[in-house]
Amino acid sequence: TLRRLGRSPARPINPCIRKDEKKVMDAFDIEDLMTRLEPGQKVSLCRCWLSEKWPYCDGAHKYHNQKNGDNVGPVNVYRKKA
Ligand code: FES
Numbered sequence: 001t002l003r004r005l006g007r008s009p010a011r012p013i014n015p016c017i018r019k020d021e022k023k024v025m026d027a028f029d030i031e032d033l034m035t036r037l038e039p040g041q042k043v044s045l046c047r048c049w050l051s052e053k054w055p056y057c058d059g060a061h062k063y064h065n066q067k068n069g070d071n072v073g074p075v076n077v078y079r080k081k082a
Helices: 030-036 060-068
Strands: 042-045 075-078
Touching: none
Parallel strands: none
Antiparallel strands: 042 075
16 A cells, blocks of 8 residues: 555654554544534544644645645535534
């Protein structure tokens, strides 16, 4: 898989988030999350590992994309408007 992605196995994807843990994994209860959002509101979850508000996106991916010619971005979860 690493060969297919063109990545060196020695290059970490995660630069600084929770490095003391063997594996960074989180789980969200989608129904609980939906009760925290107003209708039409969204939550943006970081996929670039560079956010200072991780696991939420803070826009750091834009700088990364400009600097590296990349195209990463968050996953947005919306609550439908009523
Ligand atoms: Fe990581 Fe936006 S800051 S996806």
